[in-house]
Amino acid sequence: MTGCRIYNSGNVTERMDALKKPVTLHDIAREAGVSFNTVSRALNDKPDVSEETKRRVLEVARRLDYRPNRLARGLRQRRTATIGVVVADLANPFFAEVVEGIDRVCTARGYGLVLANTEEDPARELAAVHSLVERQVDGVLLAPTQRDLASLHYLVKRGVPFSLLARFFKDFAAQAVINDDREGARLAVAHLLSRGHRRILFLNGPPYNSSALLRLEGYRLAHAEAGLPVDETLILTTNARMDGGETAVANALRNKLSFTAVFCFSDYVAFGALRALRRAGCRIPADVAVMGYDDVAFAELVNPPLSTVRIAKTRLGATAAQILLARIEGAETKGGETLITLPPELVVREST
């Protein structure tokens, strides 16, 4: 609080201006005895300025603790060194880890992050994108709800570069970093089948979600490869949250659906499924086996440790950030599609 106190001795006005207007280029210019844009050049390390004045300017700037106003700079330069990140649900550790990867590369390269949450609501997604564009972010990283293309259309219309996180569109060319969901699901289901399971409940995500679609293909493929039929009644749609898994399993149980294993859209969903199963007195994996997807940090800690499919989550985020920054800093116009697919990895623990 020392900086707040107003001393009677000395120049009171001097003392107070810590609270008032921040120091600007003009203040430095006056103090250093040069014009205010010489200061600008010195601070930005531009060529046309003598070593001597540059030194003096930097010294004064440091003494006055100058901080550039990024709004002004952004307004002038048309770039803000910030990127917008739109995810579905921060409470889901999957996204938290993806954001960590994003944060790592962005911070390292001097970019700030503006975060927004959609809760899988397309209206919130569009609102978030609008808000980010209004804030003049240099680019957007987005896990789209996929209910519609409104937010993406808006981004291309405004010429804002973006990359998709973990999801992509078949009929809309865009950069995206995804996981090989079809293969991951195939691995998971093949594992379950190899353990002798024949009735595998599939708690999938919503059909407009590209991961859900591909994982369904993987589910079918694994069955086909084993020469086994698929019972369509075992394929359920859930929201991608814990409560989704919980209610889906509770319903399945109540409806006397018969199954010996459940494959979940995500670990997060699987956690809910575990809870419902446990509550119903099922032993895992003796009565029913459970598989998740993502390999979130907590997957190995739950009871029993969850078998799952690992996605390199921080790498996914980091990669998406890298290709986005490359596009931002390279040729602005180089739109085009780049689909980077990360390999999934089967992780067998004790729930299967």
Place this chain on the structure above:
Amino acid sequence: MTGCRIYNSGNVTERMDALKKPVTLHDIAREAGVSFNTVSRALNDKPDVSEETKRRVLEVARRLDYRPNRLARGLRQRRTATIGVVVADLANPFFAEVVEGIDRVCTARGYGLVLANTEEDPARELAAVHSLVERQVDGVLLAPTQRDLASLHYLVKRGVPFSLLARFFKDFAAQAVINDDREGARLAVAHLLSRGHRRILFLNGPPYNSSALLRLEGYRLAHAEAGLPVDETLILTTNARMDGGETAVANALRNKLSFTAVFCFSDYVAFGALRALRRAGCRIPADVAVMGYDDVAFAELVNPPLSTVRIAKTRLGATAAQILLARIEGAETKGGETLITLPPELVVREST
């Protein structure tokens, strides 16, 4: 991609300007046949403008899909309708849930969030605060590393309102929303003592952390109330992450430290402890009981379900956001200290 395609028919320049400069007040003004600040007034719903022109302006704005440039607005108004959030670790579900609470009230009141991660590194904390101030955020919500006061001093010097999340300083007056850590720890340890445990390993956080300090007091208090001595060798310091709990327990076991229960600084730490214990073949709670703190969503899912102390996490975040916004929108200068303490709640599950 439709908006991207350039048609040969029609006015090509017209078609392309979707990619070029965004529409501004001037564009609307020209189109609507009024002056550009009449547009401003109409859009901001200012009193001095006729219903008729307002209607027309709004119509044109909507047709052109106008979005205000928030940099320009912020520069002019000296407020940006964004608040900065600085947390220690997004991978820790505790912070993820706190941020959810913050997000909820901020989004509802039209504020955006700029997020930064410190990883408990004071240098990163200071850098984050600098960056936020440069971006002219209207206020900051901060979980300080507490290693020093540099970032807080900077905020008061610049006159940026802020509130502290979950931590506070004894010798530095500031708004903060915290949990009653002393009481929470007392409840937890009393519970353990009542179960007959006499040698309770305490995996505390670092001593500069206010929660760690108070929880230590609670630990001692519970012992005192029971008329029991405290064995100082049972009090360990860990970083506040999963790996901290894991290595601390591993070391304790290797050093043949004798204990029948372990009380952890957080659920996150407890998860690590569980892992180490399990690896060493300990049965929980038969061989050693484990308690966490926070009651994170996953606490009830781990093996065995974790006894812990509940903090109202989203409420903590939401409350902090509310008092911050109140200060921002109310009298700017009303600094002062407000310490809001949320009550903890003992949650007994199967790990004790």
Place this chain on the structure above:
DNA sequence: CTGTTAGCGCCTTCAC
């Protein structure tokens, strides 16, 4: 009720 004027703080172009 509406238009004109003047910046917010910074960077860029163009003179000197």
Place this chain on the structure above:
DNA sequence: GTGAAGGCGCTAACAG
């Protein structure tokens, strides 16, 4: 090498 204008897009004063 340095300084003097001009303007990014917007809002807030003051005229009319």
